Amino acid sequence: MTNHSSPDWKAFLLRFETLLIAVLLAEIFIFSQTAENFTTTGNALEIIRLSVELGLLALVMTPIILTGGIDLSVGSLLGLCAISFGKLWRDAGLPPWLAALCTLLIGAAAGGLNAALITRLKLPPLIVTLGSFSLFRGLAEAITRGVDNFTGFPASFLFLGQGYLFGVIPAQLPILVLAAIGIWLLIHRTTFGRSFRAIGFSPDGTRYAGIPVDRRVALVYILSGVFSALAALIYVARVGQAKADAGTGYELLAITAVVLGGTSIFGGIGTVHGTLLGLAVLAVLRNGLTLSDMPSELAGILTGVLLLSVLAGEALTKALSRLRKPAGAKSVAPTSQPKPQT
């Protein structure tokens, strides 16, 4: 894990993830009592299957938030990529695999737009991606005149979202697993990825240390675009149609999963396994509530309450641990949060 932080942070972080696991186990236990067919392998696989798109977005959102940035445009980009794929396949007549490849490139280009504005013009990621959030969705609506709905994709493509390998494993699951492993390795095992946290803590300091901050930040936003495109492809395959409103609201869910997983929105602190835990907590919550015949609104309310409780708990623990330290003792890590980079 982190090797530049004081023992205080390490202990605290361990505690936070334990808290998440406890929440997850509590959910599983409660739902096993109240929900029909909750504790079956089939359901577990379904939960994962339905979370793949969100999972991809949350995974790529983690390094972005680690660097102290944010990307509000991922949901809208999903929509734009979805209809782009549809248009390339139906109107340009490209075979699905080629259309998919082009879609990934479109995603990368869109991510590149964000990256350029953020790194070249030094604009705050919150605002840039707020603008592209509207722009991408708007383009999707404009291209399809809002109305166009691409359907009738070949079964070989639809297998990606609806098929089961060996009859049991959802076809999109390996993609999520690969992505998760990839992002985890990137952030936790490469010096490249380790620099993200440094960038989040202090971009200037990192720059003075000789690390090409702008290039790495740019790469992360481009990666976000590619992941949004990938998520779009899986979404279209799963639902069987591509419309301009695909992915609405996904950006906030992704951010929720990441923050719930212990990544600090200010940057510098966070883990990929934390994000996956956060994602699991959210997905299990939604699934369990529906299986317990509870209305959808409850999922939203509980998500909000959960997020606040976990963060309030984290804040209180931090405050308490600071009080417990003997007066005059200093920790290596800064006691006040670094400047918010949003």
Added chain:
Amino acid sequence: MKKLLTALLSVSVVLGAAGTGNAADKPLTIAMMPKSKGNAYFISCRKGAEQAAKELGVKLLWDGPTEPDPAKQNEIVETWITRGVDVIAVSVENREGLSTALRKAKDKGIKIITWDADAEPDARDFLINQATPEGIGYTLMDEAAKALGDKGEFAIITSSLTAANQNEWIKNIKQRLEEKYPDIKLAALRPCDDLKDKAFSEATAILNSNPNVKVLMAVCSPAVPGAAEAVKQSGRKDVKVVGLGLPNENKRYVHDGITTGVILWNTEDLGYLTVYAAKAVADGTLKPGATTLEAGRLGSLEVKGDNVLLGKPFIFVKDNIDQFNF
């Protein structure tokens, strides 16, 4: 990370041993889903549905998307498949998209019926048809033409540009327009995102930018009172409103003479009939080849092919709107 997942799965399997036990005879479970839950139209459908459920002694699950995510209906259906319900009755937002999930449910032995808005015919057993998109579109166009005196300009306010139902109706409206009313022109089409206040703003702008528009056609329920209020506040007596909406929200404008026709059907009856049909499909009473369906207080209703017919669209006007309360 992978270790975590395995650990969690094994824990849950262990807990599964202590999981829910199945009761010996469970009541029939009907899972009913509106297009979205934040709509007064569906509240009244739900009322009728719950009434029927009580009469029949079945368990009614009512859930639907609260978020604008169009794939949310899919997710809920997929989860219901896992839960194991007997019948799924859904008002379909995305025809092709949801049909994917519905077919899957059908393969698992769950009966599927649609109401209010249809899926693809092979994805469901029966459709509870209150009015075809053609019937709705044509009636709307005819009402608008009546208010226009068969010539002039009108404008449409729809919910969102991507809403499947509305787009289906608009297609039929345009078809009727082309076939029957050569002297009428569609001047503008604007979305209101299902918000009454936005419908108001759009209607005001349309009235001011298109002085020749004499009829506003609102094809989603919040837009009917929104557009009517815009007409009222503009002070123009020569503009009328027709639309698809609920009687209660529109009574004041119908009595003011602004709204000349509110088109709907008895939504409570629709919900009521859906539950009766769901039970009938589940216990085999309603199967291919049937010509009638007994539906409680509604009596005997006609079944045509795979459509259960509630009736034709109903037009609320000044003389009859006060009789209804929903």
Added chain:
Amino acid sequence: MKRYFREWSVFVAFLAILLLLAFRAPDFFKPAQLLSMLCDAVPVLIAACGMTLVIICRQIDISIGSQFALCSVFAGLAASNGWPMPLVGIVAVLCGAIMGAFNGALVAFLGIPSIVVTLATMVTWREALRWWREGEFVSNLPDTFQWFGLGQQAGQFTIIAIAVLLFLFLAFALKHISAGRFVYAVGSDKEAARLAGIHPQKVTFAVFVLMGALTGLAALLNAVRFPDVDPKAGQGLELKAIAAAVVGGVAISGGRGYLWGVAAGVLLLSSIAPALVFLHLQPQWEKALQGLIILLAVAADGWRSVRKKL
């Protein structure tokens, strides 16, 4: 002039749109249309003013859309239960202030990042309201509700007047009352402000409470235009307010922002939807155009500051 280049350029862009409309669609300037559009812009303006203070303080509040809806519904319910209008107004503002206080307490005193707090409260309040009302309008409002019982013309002018007066007051206060200066101070440099004797936590808390109260007022001024209350009102308000503030020159990194620039931003962004109608353009360009304007405005900022460094 150079100092306020940004604010002026937004205003000029707005004038350019007006000019275009003057030639292509002079109906835009009919009094009925102008009044209606101004009334449409009032809630956004008030919310944007509150958001400006929040952003200057280096925070953000994306929950105001849900706050707006709740305040509208509570105001409507109070009115339908026979409460007199002044009390109804107080209910709306108080409701907002309480929600703002909740946000503020978590942000200022527990140190939780504002984007996360307001994300959570936005979802929680919105879903709770949906569950409760199920989309049902609040009707059976007394005659004194719509237009404060003043009739349409007088009502519209009243709404606009209240908004303008409030705006002038806030602009004045921000610059000349010490409490206003504190907001800038906390936004620029928290530590320095603390050393100067200002309590950053109290200021931050107050800013969120004020944001909530202003949202409540905006909700009231919107609700009284109609004879019933839509519980879905206010959807997307946070986006509009933030966009207007950012386009109007408020720096997201805190410490800088002028309210009259924000007003220009509100006018510019509010004119897009009606302009599309009057120019007979397809409605689906609205989102794309708004996004483009935000990006252009912010890019222009970035371009200038990057050039300065070279």
